[in-house]
Amino acid sequence: MQKIEAVIQPSKLDAVKDALVEIGIEGMTILEARGHGRQKGHTEFYRGREYTVDLLPKIKLEMVVPDELVEKAVQAILSSARTGKIGDGKIFVSKIDDAIRIRNDERGPSAL
Amino acid sequence: MRRYIFSLLLGLTFCCPVLVAQTPAAASTADRLTKLEAQVAQAQSSADNAWMLTSAALVLMMTGPGLALFYGGLVRKKNVLATMMQSFAMMAIISVLWALVNYSLAFGPGTSFIGGLHNAFLRGVGLTPDPDYAATIPLQTFMIYQLMFAIITPALVTGAFAERMKFSGMALFLTLWSIVVYSPMAHMVWGKGGLLNASLGGRFPTLDFAGGTVVHITSGVSALVCALYLGKRVGYPKEAMPPHSVVLSFIGACLLWVGWFGFNAGSALGSSPLATSAFVNTHFGAAAAALSWALAEWIRNGKPSALGAISGSVAGLVAITPAAGFVQPFSAIVIGLIAGAFCYFMVIKVKSWFGYDDSLDAFGVHGAGGTIGAILTGIFASSVINPIFKDPKTGAALPSGAIEGNWHQVGNQLMGVAIAWAISIVGTLILLKLVDMTVGLRVPSDDEVEGLDLTQHGEEGYDFAS
Numbered sequence: 001m002q003k004i005e006a007v008i009q010p011s012k013l014d015a016v017k018d019a020l021v022e023i024g025i026e027g028m029t030i031l032e033a034r035g036h037g038r039q040k041g042h043t044e045f046y047r048g049r050e051y052t053v054d055l056l057p058k059i060k061l062e063m064v065v066p067d068e069l070v071e072k073a074v075q076a077i078l079s080s081a082r083t084g085k086i087g088d089g090k091i092f093v094s095k096i097d098d099a100i101r102i103r104n105d106e107r108g109p110s111a112l
Numbered sequence: 113m114r115r116y117i118f119s120l121l122l123g124l125t126f127c128c129p130v131l132v133a134q135t136p137a138a139a140s141t142a143d144r145l146t147k148l149e150a151q152v153a154q155a156q157s158s159a160d161n162a163w164m165l166t167s168a169a170l171v172l173m174m175t176g177p178g179l180a181l182f183y184g185g186l187v188r189k190k191n192v193l194a195t196m197m198q199s200f201a202m203m204a205i206i207s208v209l210w211a212l213v214n215y216s217l218a219f220g221p222g223t224s225f226i227g228g229l230h231n232a233f234l235r236g237v238g239l240t241p242d243p244d245y246a247a248t249i250p251l252q253t254f255m256i257y258q259l260m261f262a263i264i265t266p267a268l269v270t271g272a273f274a275e276r277m278k279f280s281g282m283a284l285f286l287t288l289w290s291i292v293v294y295s296p297m298a299h300m301v302w303g304k305g306g307l308l309n310a311s312l313g314g315r316f317p318t319l320d321f322a323g324g325t326v327v328h329i330t331s332g333v334s335a336l337v338c339a340l341y342l343g344k345r346v347g348y349p350k351e352a353m354p355p356h357s358v359v360l361s362f363i364g365a366c367l368l369w370v371g372w373f374g375f376n377a378g379s380a381l382g383s384s385p386l387a388t389s390a391f392v393n394t395h396f397g398a399a400a401a402a403l404s405w406a407l408a409e410w411i412r413n414g415k416p417s418a419l420g421a422i423s424g425s426v427a428g429l430v431a432i433t434p435a436a437g438f439v440q441p442f443s444a445i446v447i448g449l450i451a452g453a454f455c456y457f458m459v460i461k462v463k464s465w466f467g468y469d470d471s472l473d474a475f476g477v478h479g480a481g482g483t484i485g486a487i488l489t490g491i492f493a494s495s496v497i498n499p500i501f502k503d504p505k506t507g508a509a510l511p512s513g514a515i516e517g518n519w520h521q522v523g524n525q526l527m528g529v530a531i532a533w534a535i536s537i538v539g540t541l542i543l544l545k546l547v548d549m550t551v552g553l554r555v556p557s558d559d560e561v562e563g564l565d566l567t568q569h570g571e572e573g574y575d576f577a578s
Contacts, residue, residue: 044354045413047423047473048460051352 001096001109002070006061007035007089008081013059019080020063023072027112028063039087058089064096066109153248157241160248163383164257170374171260175199175267178371181364182426183271186472189356190563191275192573198270201283202263206290210259217295219245219258224307224315226296244304244312246381257378258298265294265327271472272335273342273553275353276560279568281553285543293334293539297326297532308528310500318528319493319500319512319521321390322379324434324486325532332479333536335470341544344469346557358419365422369398372429376436389497390436393444394429397436400448401428401455408456420456427455427477431485435492438500438512443492447485455481483529490514490525 008016013030020028034055041054065073074091082088101111180196187195206214213232220227231237239250246254266286273282300306301320308325310317320326345353355361376394380387405424406416431451432444439447459476470476493513495501501510501518511518547553554560559567566572 045409045415045417046354046358046419048456048464049349049354051354 001064001066001099001112003062003064003094003096004070004073004077005092005094006077006081007033007058007091008061008077009083009087009089010057010059012081012083013061015080016061016077019076020073023069023076025063025065025069025073025076028061031060031062033058033060037087037090056087064099064112066112157248160246160382160384161250161253163387164246164249164253164378164381167374167378168253168257168260170371171257171264171378172203174368174371174375175260175264176203178364178367179264179267181360182368182422183274183361183364183472185357185360185362185364186355187274188353188563189573190565192356192360192565193571194279194564194568195270195274197279197569198274198277198282199267201279202267202270202286205283205287206263206266207259209287209290210255210262214262214290214295215255215258217291218262218298219255219303221304222299224305225300227299227303248382254381257381258302261323261327261375262290262294262298265323265331266290268327268331268474268478269335269338271474271478272339272470274471275564276342276345276554278552278555279564281547281551284551285547285553288543288546289334289539292543293330293535294326297330297535300531301326301528308524308531316524316527317501318486318524319438319489320434320486320528321437321489322376322433324430324482324489325528328430328433328478328482329486329529329532330536332475332477332482333533334540335474336468336479337537337540338544339468339470339475341541341548342554344467345471346560348469349467355419362418362422365426369425369429372398372433376433380437386437386498389441392441393432393436393439396441396444397428397432397448397451398425399428400445401425401431401452404449404452405456406452408453412460423459423473423477424452424456427451427481430455430478430481431488433482434486435489438489438493438498440492440494440497443494443515447488447492450488451481451484454484482532486525486529486532487522490522493518493521 006016035058036054036056039056041052041056044051044053063073070093074093077091098107099111100107176199180199183199184192184196211234213229215234215237216229216231217227220229220231222228234255237251237255239252241247241249242251242254245251266289269286269289270282300308300314301318302309304312306312306314308314308316308318310319318325347353372394373391377387377391380390402421402425405427406421409420410416428448428451431447435444435447455477458480459473463470463473463476491514495509495512495516498512499509500512502508503510513521544553555564555567
């Protein structure tokens with residue numbers, strides 16, 4: 001089992017979710033995040049004071065998938081989230097030690 | 113024969129009333145005319161009272177929720193409730209205080225500077241009119257209308273010390289302030305025998321239709337003193353403290369604009385053509401100032417902001433307040449255009465030159481706007497709109513403002529402005545010192561960082577997770 005974390009542009013959420021559901025991944029956690037990589041922020045003006053906003057709105061998806069689906073999931077995210085511009089985001093993959101279903105104590109890949 | 117004469121006399125006795133009843137026709141016309149005059153006066157009174165009660169409600173709405181939202185949106189999320197609560201506290205505290213003593217100090221008979229305690233506990237404030245103030249409405253209507261002004265004035269001051277003031281210190285300070293600064297100023301400009309009262313023969317008649325000096329200069333200048341005395345917020349100016357909800361401020365500002373029709377047009381104290389003038393001027397002043405602030409911002413920053421546009425409209429409303437029932441509509445547009453640009457300059461440039469933390473620009477908008485408005489009133493006042501000065505012998509209207517040749521009035525306006533500044537500075541300094549030594553003014557810096565909603569009120573403004 002591996003965990004896929006993807007930080008993407010908020011406007012791409014629907015496309016990415018649809019692409020993942022299409023390859024059989026339906027369980028995921030979606031977080032509203034703020035952050036930046038090399039993307040520059042913007043300035044806002046309130047009553048004459050300038051505010052530089054570095055933290056930009058992002059969406060982070062987290063999902064734990066069986067090993068055989070990892071590469072397919074990564075490809076699905078890449079193709080649906082890419083615009084080609086700076087700020088598209090990043091995907092991280094890490095190993096997961098265990099997964100447990102709370103409802104019935106099920107463990108392992110069948111709990112996914 | 114005797115019986116015949118008797119019945120004849122009896123018959124005449126019954127006829128006489130009928131004969132005599134022919135002449136009361138003249139008396140009944142007079143009676144009817146008297147009744148008719150009373151009914152006309154009653155109708156006039158009904159019309160005036162309806163508008164005045166409506167105006168009172170509109171002015172209260174300006175504080176709650178108008179100002180509460182306007183200020184609430186400008187502060188950080190952790191302080192939103194505390195900020196709104198300051199305005200609401202005024203609605204509660206000042207109302208009771210008004211009934212107890214402040215109405216009497218402001219509008220009761222007394223000296224040129226302050227009323228006495230004749231009307232304390234609202235004694236003598238009944239449903240019959242007081243012709244000195246408003247001849248066609250119950251005195252209680254006048255009293256309740258004026259109360260709404262007394263509520264919003266200290267509420268405006270809270271803008272200066274937002275995000276760092278103790279609730280207890282604020283409550284004590286503004287209670288005392290309303291007695292020491294507001295009531296005397298209101299008395300001088302609007303009270304019987306007031307030094308600056310233009311309608312009732314004051315020594316330095318200051319034209320202030322709805323409170324440019326009484327409300328805006330006093331609150332704005334006192335706000336500046338508070339900001340200087342209390343010092344800057346923790347982290348100001350390096351730390352970013354943008355408004356947490358310009359949406360709330362927007363709603364608040366629009367409520368202020370609409371409510372201001374009660375503030376200015378209601379100051380005509382009746383539903384007269386003068387109320388129309390004030391209503392019209394108020395609207396044009398707001399619109400013109402919104403444009404000039406937005407334009408100034410567009411030129412300086414490349415984009416007109418929503419916060420700028422609404423701030424501009426408030427600046428215009430402040431500036432037109434003393435002028436509303438004295439000027440022609442086009443003068444109102446000019447006053448608005450000047451006020452928008454001038455207040456923008458005060459907030460953007462002057463504030464950063466001196467470095468004071470007037471958190472919500474109470475001084476930049478109300479203090480500065482009120483001052484410029486009061487002076488421009490002396491320039492643009494027109495006896496065609498409001499013949500406030502009359503020749504004592506002939507009763508003919510005398511020139512009001514500079515545009516009619518009466519440059520002397522600008523001098524009177526400056527006197528009113530100077531007195532407003534003086535009483536605000538002196539009164540506020542003394543009271544700040546007093547409260548500082550007893551209850552305390554600022555919250556500890558840890559509490560300030562954590563936020564006033566939690567530390568002062570044990571609440572959170574928003575809990576979307578629940």
